[in-house]
Amino acid sequence: MTLTPDQIIFWQWEFITLNAxxxxxxxxxxxxxxxxxxxxxxxSSSYQISRQQNILEVxxxxxxxxxxxxSQQKPEPYLPFIGTLxxxxxASNLLSIIPGYQSPTGSLSTTAALAICVFFAIPFYGxxxxxFFDYFKRYYLSPTPMMLPFNLISRFSNTLSLxxxxxxxxxxxxxxxxxxxxxxxxFFPILMQAMGLLTGLIQAYIFAILTMxxxxxxxxxxxxxxxxxxx
Numbered sequence: 001m002t003l004t005p006d007q008i009i010f011w012q013w014e015f016i017t018l019n020a021x022x023x024x025x026x027x028x029x030x031x032x033x034x035x036x037x038x039x040x041x042x043x044s045s046s047y048q049i050s051r052q053q054n055i056l057e058v059x060x061x062x063x064x065x066x067x068x069x070x071s072q073q074k075p076e077p078y079l080p081f082i083g084t085l086x087x088x089x090x091a092s093n094l095l096s097i098i099p100g101y102q103s104p105t106g107s108l109s110t111t112a113a114l115a116i117c118v119f120f121a122i123p124f125y126g127x128x129x130x131x132f133f134d135y136f137k138r139y140y141l142s143p144t145p146m147m148l149p150f151n152l153i154s155r156f157s158n159t160l161s162l163x164x165x166x167x168x169x170x171x172x173x174x175x176x177x178x179x180x181x182x183x184x185x186x187f188f189p190i191l192m193q194a195m196g197l198l199t200g201l202i203q204a205y206i207f208a209i210l211t212m213x214x215x216x217x218x219x220x221x222x223x224x225x226x227x228x229x230x231x
Contacts, residue, residue: 005102006109021107028092028104059087063208070209071216077128078215081121085114086208093170093200105203106170108163115163118211119155126218139218158214162207169203 005020012018039052049057063083067075089105096103104110126135140151 004107005104006107008102020102021104021110024102025104025110028088028095032087032091059083066209067212070212071220073216073219078125078212082208082212085117085211086204089114089166089207090201090204093204094197096200097197103170103200105166108167111167111170112163114166114207115159118162118214119159121211122155122214122218125215129219135218158210162210166203166207169199 005024008020010018010020010023039056042050043053044050060079060083063086064075064079067073067078067082071078092103092105095101105114123135123139126139129135130138140148142151
């Protein structure tokens with residue numbers, strides 16, 4: 001039983017390895033680019049819009065509302081990053097219903113790469129909103145400079161938890177389906193596959209929500225301080 005797409009090797013030369021994780025990640029990215037182009041090439045502002053545009057607008061509005069609710073800020077600056085994370089993870093998990101497809105999020109290297117993107121996005125948005133010194137003071141030296149080591153550990157642990165949580169849930173789903181397939185090869189795998197699709201959407205939602213929570217924590221302070229001063 002294959003637990004992770006990293007185990008499936010298509011080509012290897014010395015230390016260079018082409019495994020299923022890389023192959024299916026690139027296939028997924030190309031597929032998302034093509035689908036995005038097909039949906040957005042004929043966007044309309046009239047009342048009569050295509051079904052594809054309607055679905056796209058529902059997704060975008062839903063993500064916008066979630067970002068605004070969590071951050072209490074305008075969602076536009078964060079929509080491209082948060083939306084990309086959610087759509088990539090959700091599509092990666094949903095496509096696992098296709099026979100032979102191996103979800104890239106079933107690889108720790110993929111989930112770690114996504115978590116590293118979040119790790120660098122947090123200071124990017126924080127510095128853009130507050131400035132470097134205000135961000136560093138608020139995010140790493142609060143409430144006292146003595147907390148710097150603990151705050152650093154907290155930031156790294158958040159990144160690690162994002163990567164391990166997503167990887168663990170996807171891998172455990174694959175393992176359960178494989179076990180049930182050997183025990184009851186007809187009914188239970190179909191049921192678990194359906195549950196896996198729901199779980200995949202939930203994991204994409206959780207990853208995106210936690211990312212927005214971390215970013216909101218790094219960007220809200222200046223607005224709160226300004227409000228207190230005005231009051």
